[in-house]
Amino acid sequence: MHISAIILAAGESSRFPKGKLTRIIRADNKDEVLIKYLVNKFLSVNEISEVIVVIGYNPLEIINSINTPEVKFVYNPDYKRGMSYSVKAGVRAVLKYADIVLIHPGDVFFVRTTTIKNLVNKAIELFRKNKDFIIIPKYGLKGGHPLIISKRLIPHVLEIKEEERGLKGFLNRFSDKKVYIETDDIGVLYDVDTPEDLIKAEKIFGIKWIK
Numbered sequence: 001m002h003i004s005a006i007i008l009a010a011g012e013s014s015r016f017p018k019g020k021l022t023r024i025i026r027a028d029n030k031d032e033v034l035i036k037y038l039v040n041k042f043l044s045v046n047e048i049s050e051v052i053v054v055i056g057y058n059p060l061e062i063i064n065s066i067n068t069p070e071v072k073f074v075y076n077p078d079y080k081r082g083m084s085y086s087v088k089a090g091v092r093a094v095l096k097y098a099d100i101v102l103i104h105p106g107d108v109f110f111v112r113t114t115t116i117k118n119l120v121n122k123a124i125e126l127f128r129k130n131k132d133f134i135i136i137p138k139y140g141l142k143g144g145h146p147l148i149i150s151k152r153l154i155p156h157v158l159e160i161k162e163e164e165r166g167l168k169g170f171l172n173r174f175s176d177k178k179v180y181i182e183t184d185d186i187g188v189l190y191d192v193d194t195p196e197d198l199i200k201a202e203k204i205f206g207i208k209w210i211k
Contacts, residue, residue, distance in 0.1 A: 001127065002049045003120065004098040005042045005146070006090035009035055009106035010056025010079035015194050019058065021106055022065045023198065026208040033065040034109050034192075041113045043070055047120045048102070052093060054086045084166035091157045100127055101154050103167070104146035110187035110205045111137075116146065122181055123148045134171065137188040138180040144188030153177060 013019040021035040032040075035053075042051045052072045055062050056079025063073055074093045078085040087103060094101060100123050104111075119135055126133045127150060135148035147167065149157065153174060160170050171178065187205070192198050198209050 001099050001124065002097055003047060003100045003102070003123075004094040005045075005048050005051045005102040005104065006087075006094070007035075007039060007042065007051065007053045007104050007106050008083060008086045008090065009062050010054050010076045010086040010089075011083065011106075012057045012080070013107075016192070016198075017195070019061075020192055020198070022061055024210040025198075026210055027206075031210055035062060035106055036066050036068075038104075038106065038109045038111075039066055039068075039071060041111065041116060042102070042104070043068070044113055045117045045120055047117070047124065050094075052090055053106070054090045056080075056086065082162035082166065084160045084162045087160065087167060088158050091154060095154060095158070098154060099151045100124070101149045101157075102146040103149065103157075105191060107192045108145045108187070108190065109192060110190050110201060110207075111145065112185045112187055115183055115185040115188060118183075119146065119148055119181055122179075123150070126150065126179070132177050133179050134174060134177050135179050135181060136171075137183045137185070139183055139186055139189050142189055143180065147171075150177075 023034050054074050054076050056076045076086045076089040132152050133150045136143040160166050
């Protein structure tokens with residue numbers, strides 16, 4: 001069974017001066033670049049076969065910030081056209097061999113490693129039962145990330161369109177395949193769009209924004 005995790009890190013972060021993915025935080029008494037902090041969570045889940053980071057804007061900065069040979073990078077030349085192009089770039093890279101795909105935005109930094117692991121284990125369980133599924137973690141009334149998609153549904157991700165709200169159109173089309181997993185992890189919802197979001201994260205997640 002091959003499980004691919006795709007992290008979307010191609011955007012320009014226009015609402016966060018000088019970008020957000022390479023900001024540095026202190027978490028667990030350790031200074032970390034945010035994108036590497038997130039990537040390491042996926043790398044630490046043994047059931048995940050590979051981690052792919054989709055890059056576009058300032059690609060060398062992202063590559064150098066992650067700086068690990070365990071990660072594969074896929075370049076999206078159409079990153080300015082919207083996130084759906086990054087999703088498709090990542091999926092194309094794994095389409096021929098992946099049995100299960102995780103898709104996760106690069107600015108949803110604070111999801112717990114244990115949450116990712118629990119979601120992956122549920123996906124493995126359903127895969128072994130030959131089920132088609134889109135697993136979505138649910139905090140309160142809202143669905144979050146990562147999304148986990150089974151083998152037979154993966155090709156349909158390539159049909160998403162930006163004007164149909166990307167993955168939301170895909171989720172609506174296959175609404176009968178959605179499996180919500182309840183979690184107490186607010187990190188599945190918390191994305192960082194602005195400096196204010198990162199400041200609020202200090203209280204919520206017990207981190208410190210260093211620079």
